[in-house]
Amino acid sequence: MSHGQHNTPPFDKNKRHDVAVKNRRLTWVLLGGVLLMFGFCYMLIPFYEFICKKEGINGKSANSVTAMDPTMQVDYSRTIKVDLVTTLHGNLLFKFIPLQRHIEIHPGERKLVYFYAENRAGQEMTVQAIPSITPNDAARFLKKTECFCFTQQYFFDGQKADMPVYFFIEPTIPKEIKEVTLSYTLFDASAYVKKGKQFTKGRINL
């Protein structure tokens, strides 16, 4: 080869072996990293749940029980309009509506609203309601002490029921918020039935 005179002699056997060992070691280290990142992908899920719950994003905080602080003062000087909205997911054959379209509430005060649901699927169904709150800034302040969305709801064929939500808005909610939308989407959860009770306390079967 033309560049021969500048070259060091070819690798001897020992040196070759050294490189092979080094290569193998680094390969395993990198494969370990790859495995770690695969695990990290699954770690993202609890992390996501944690952040959403903590920050009240994406309805996650509206999906669990909150105790009302007994020292909380009702702020009668403010009134917030809460719009109640319902959606059926996919082609779920249900009737699902709020009994009131909207409700006025003072921060710090607890209110009870009912949602009416009727199974028109022609078979027994288990459904799950998923809440969502807008605007974003309000989501953290709307809390529930009781909600039909905390558990799955069982309906036999043709069953009708009024399902309760007890909620309050924390007085610390930003001043500029005058209107909040609480929306529920009803999902067919028949394929994902969980063990445990499927009726909420206060559900009125009609």
Added chain:
Amino acid sequence: MSEAITHAHDAHGHADHHGPDKGFKRWLFTTNHKDIGTLYLTFSLIMLFIGGAMALLIRIELYEPGKVLLDPEYFNQMTTMHGLIMVFGVIMPAMAGLANWMIPMMIGAPDMALPRLNNWSFWLLPFAFSMLLSTMIMSGPAPDFGWTFYAPLSTTYGPKSTDFFIFSIHMMGASSILASLNIVVTIFNMRAPGMTWMKMPLFVWSWLVTAFLLLAVMPVLAGCVTMMLMDRHFHTSFFNAAGGGDPLLFQHVFWFFGHPEVYILILPGFGVISEIIPTFARKKLFGYRFMVYATALIAIVGFVVWMHHMFTTGAPYVAQLYFMYATMLVAVPTGIKVFNWLGTLFKGSITFETPMLFALGFLIMFTLGGFSGLMLSLVPADYQYRDSYFVVAHFHYVLVSGSLFTIIAAVYFWLPKWTGHMYNERLGQLHFWLSVIGMNVTFLPMHFLGLAGMPRRIPDYALQFTDFNQICTIGAFIFGFAQLIFLYIILRSCFGKKQDHVSNQVWEGAHGLEWTLPSPVPYHTFETIPHVS
């Protein structure tokens, strides 16, 4: 693995005496980095024409409002497959092919560190893509949810062929992981004495950073499609709200992979440009150190900007603000790179051979694509541009005139070295001008279509968009057919009669170890380790 290494080295002991095996077996069992590089590049070239044909079908359908050729269902399959093939089947394998060919030659190594693994990394790809493409001849639709395969489109509502798609993603992911593993090990352990970190060619540096990116995010993609598979068949509900999951989570997981992925597609291209511009400007690269740091910085920042793909999903304002600023920050290291390339050109004695033309085309049009990216990073503007043709224009400017142009430039640049034939300069120039005109005629009007409100991924549109869509379609055909010239040039350079003798250095201003080797390069190089002074 140790076995593979010893075998490869044993083979090198008497390798001077014989060349490659003959026939098909040579390609099937090869562990030679040059052969594998050629395989990658050939594969990518074939996929370019398949993906390109799909793009032309899309453009035919959009030539007029209403149905022209394709049913809406088939149109969706075309946009999905076009995206998947171009990203995973063209750009990534082509970059891997360049890495296989050039990295050992640039750092003075006889081959890649793990040659047998290298063979496997490549041969996974044809199987992955035959599986993906086979969905098109199955009964029922091929994947039709867009290349981003958002849940629940790909889980609850995904066609049956989605499972083939998932498995092919697993395979190409494994291929990328193994290839980048090999590249990292090679660069760390196989450098010739004297080839210190800060002497490495920028192409090698860029690929080192890219390989780390791949190692970090391809497992996340694998995890993501595994979750999809589990949701579809194993009764989990990662992305299904009915079972307590969250479809939005899919977008987080996907874009945590997806954003670094776009830097994976462009960083090796940056490396190529950093080799070509100094060669034809006959000057040393301006600001080498800063180029290295900027590459690393782009990669790091790339991990913390993924939510700019999700501004309209109801993200909290704080998050939107943070991701907006972080995204704009990417422009700083990228700006450093563009500045340094310009600095290299400044007062250089520039000649305009085809590789240089493509490099300069890249420089201008990639920067334009970067600017439309900056526009998209602004939250309020993004609300307007979201899911419009403006986005399509943006990412084609950075992927076609960005990544693809750098690959074409690299092929012209190194083809004489690989084959020992100089390509036809006149045809090369013709290819460049047709490509650059076709590309701009296709994608420039898309900016205005998007700003005027035309949504992406839609087979039909309102009447007022007709004129511009027809211009786009004409441009697409110019661009598409111009690539046949490219194919002809490559074939002629590989198999045509040899007319001229190509010197070792090939280009007057070329520097680096690969240019000390004869052209065409012998089957085995740097059997005796060179010394870099």
